[in-house]
Amino acid sequence: MTDKTGKTDMAGKPDMASVDAVVFEDLFRQQGEAMRAMFAPLMPAGTAAVAAPDPADLQHWAMSAAKLQKMWLDYSAEQSGHFEPMLARFGDIGKWTETFMSMAGQLPIAQAETQARLWSEGMALWTSVLGQFTPGTATPTAPALPRTDRRFADKRWHEQPAFALIHQTYLLLSEKLQHMADEAQGLSPERKEQLRFATKMLTDALSPANFPLTNPIVIERTMETKGENLVKGAEHLIEDLRKGQLTHTDPLAFELGRNIAVTPGKVIHETPLFQLIQYTPTTDEVFSTPLLIFPPWINRFYILDLNPQKSFIRWAVAQGLTVFVVSWKSADAAMADVVWDDYIRSQIEAIDHVRDRLKVPAVHTIGYCVAGTTLAATLAILARRGQADKVASATFFTAQVDFDDAGELRNFIDDRQLKMLDQLSTDGYLDGRIMAATFNALRGSDLIWNYVVNNYLLGQDYPAFDLLHWNGDTTNLPSKWHKAYLCDLYRDNRLVIPDALEADGTPIDLRRIAVPCYIQAGREDHIAPANSVWKLTRHLSGSWRFVLAGSGHIAGVVNPPEAGKYQYWLNPDDPATLEEFVSGATETKGSWWPDWAKWIAALAPARVASKGKRVPGGKGNRVIEDAPGRYVRSR
Known part of the structure; x- marks a missing residue:
């Protein structure tokens, strides 16, 4: 008796190892085809990227899918014993995020008048953008789109009507949301500034550049490498999850006393x-x-x-x-x-x-x-x-x-967030990675999302940049001193009040x-x-x-x-x-x-x-x- 591979064992029964190999090969091939099918329709029509694939290409896609699956299964197994501590940690950080997102919820986006105005402006934008494309081609007749942003400076955001519409619509909505935050009524100056900051955090996070299926650069890279960029990006992501910190630069490129901090x-x-x-x-x-x-x-x-x-x-x-x-x-x-x-x-x-x-x-x-x-x-x-x-x-x-x-930075200092910092502090000190994440959030587009795209989606190699190496070389802070600094100086501004503070028994x-x-x-x-x-x-x-x-x-x-x-x-x-x-x-x-x-x-x-x-x-x-x-x- 033979199996569909033609192989039998000595007893005439099918070689089950070969059967399993064929089953998994079929499974991975299906995953590879599904992965390719996800990205191929998003490529420009008529390009080689959407031509009929040959078996070797499908095998490459299948291997990429298999690597991704294995990495996540291995990481899940590795973290199984740490699941509850991880949930607690991310739960605390989630409270921080929830604070800002709840403020963003105060924007009048749900009002009928606001929605009607957005609809009208959105339709005008779409008409303007589509009007720059000659029917039957993918070349804009005019070089300028209504809104510019360096995140979308690459020509691939402008060459295709779909991606031009996506990023221009995003920029319109971001602009309007920020304007709503600026015009919000009934808030204290501090609360209003927090609302502005929360809105910017939200809109930065939702940029179409940050998602693989709405970023034409990522799509093109994925098709070129047959998914290898996503494999490498997943490796970067998992390593960052392990160390609890976003990596900005090659961690092996610099060594104290050898090529940084070398003055005798x-x-x-x-x-x-x-x-x-x-x-x-x-x-x-x-x-x-x-x-x-x-x-x-x-x-x-x-x-x-x-x-x-x-x-x-x-x-x-x-x-x-x-x-x-x-x-x-x-x-x-x-x-x-x-x-x-x-x-x-x-x-x-x-x-x-x-x-x-x-x-x-x-x-x-x-x-x-x-x-x-x-x-x-x-x-x-x-x-x-x-x-x-x-x-x-x-x-x-x-x-x-x-x-x-x-x-x-004042946006991170209110009673709720100070309480959250107490929960994040362990053994009397605050982990420097938390402070690093706070400073990164101040320039989220440059120090977070830019690296999400480059490291995780494009799978690029880390640069060797000494300043970014220093930026990621975090220090821990004594919890008592850190909290007192935030409360006495940032929140209450007591240092400029004569003799309101003292140190070592001497008023300041x-x-x-x-x-x-x-x-x-x-x-x-x-x-x-x-x-x-x-x-x-x-x-x-x-x-x-x-x-x-x-x-x-x-x-x-x-x-x-x-x-x-x-x-x-x-x-x-x-x-x-x-x-x-x-x-x-x-x-x-x-x-x-x-x-x-x-x-x-x-x-x-x-x-x-x-x-x-x-x-x-x-x-x-x-x-x-x-x-x-x-x-x-x-x-």
Whole structure:
């Protein structure tokens, strides 16, 4: 007896392994045909992509379908023991999403008048779009469609009437929904801003670019690779699900101390909260007054030392400054009780350690972002204690002290969301991946959905981009301090109220800060808006210099002169508002770094030889380890 393959076993019975092979082969072939059939009709008529497939192509499609099925089955089995914890985690995140989606539900989309107006405008749009296509062809007679958006800049969105209609209709609806949010009545200013943000989140997520069957680029790629792009994309997605974080760049492309954070230096001091790095001088003489940099305690310090071409640290060393940098430790269970006071004490300790090490009376300081906020409090405390002369100057990179106009991050701070953050915190600290997701959401189109398309739908290889590597290198935060920061500063704006807050037993009054200050803001900063940074000038009693830099929170700061990018604005008058500053400002092309260097040099021009403890790790100078140190590697 033979089976349909013609094979029998020794007893004359069919070879069941061969039968199973044929059954699965048929099944996978059917899946492959179904997969191909899903995408083929969406391709332009008459192209090779929709021609009759040969058996080899169908087999390729079948293998793609089989790989996808196997990956998801394997991942489901792998996660079976973690199902309930995963549901709990995603349930908490779902509450966050539900908060915003419930606000989006306040839009008057269900009103008959609104629907009639949308219908009328939609019909006019369709008539306009279709009118640009010559009957019987797929070429627009006019190059311009009514609405433009860089997500749909590729010509494939414009060549076919169907995809032109899809993305133009989406843009119309997004525009109208955003207008409804802007015009919503009966809401407080805070609630209205949350509604605007929720609407943008919703419309960004629903872009036709984010779905394989409405994105012509994905469809074409799928047909070309016979589904291999979706297989590779599923691999990327599953790996991201495993690590709980969206991947932006090749995780193996960079290594601390090898091709990022490579400026030579030594760790010369450490505490349970930070390591202090001193960098090796590259000039025969250095300024007598050293520079101490406080990077954000919510990020890794090497944003200022990405590579030799972009490194602010390396550049500052080359200007003849003795540079020290604090490397904050990523929080763990041992840091559950760390609060505001501990970070301020750490900044004071670092200032004192540098002064004692080099036998100098004062240091220049830099505070970046949230570390700048903390630096302002530190300066106020030193002034209250009669120790203001320990600091020769303070530079603030995109730092806020007045949070009345703090931008879109305020949309994540209300009682419900603060309670949700408590639930997400475990062992006394907040997982840095949650903070990363929050910052990504502020630029969802660029930092989330763009990568959903590239990584998951197109299955592209990850780029090797140092800035994105840093962006994904998250740090954990002590829960107590994080919550207090959000409540006391972002929500209640208490830092600008004299003596409303204290640290280490000393009340904080920013009006006591009299040291010279250099304040940098980014014109397009979405994390620390320029107008919010400007308000620091309203709380100082000493001299200050404000510079408005082109670009945003990162590129506005990390802009080496050699790059020749962007610009900055200065106004020598005494403007009362940012608007007045801008109206009377002079624009200069390129980086603002040289302007800052001249300002620093003018404050303390004295120089000394680069010897002794100016060179870390020299004779008789004990150090702990080479830069960038252990703390920046802790996870």
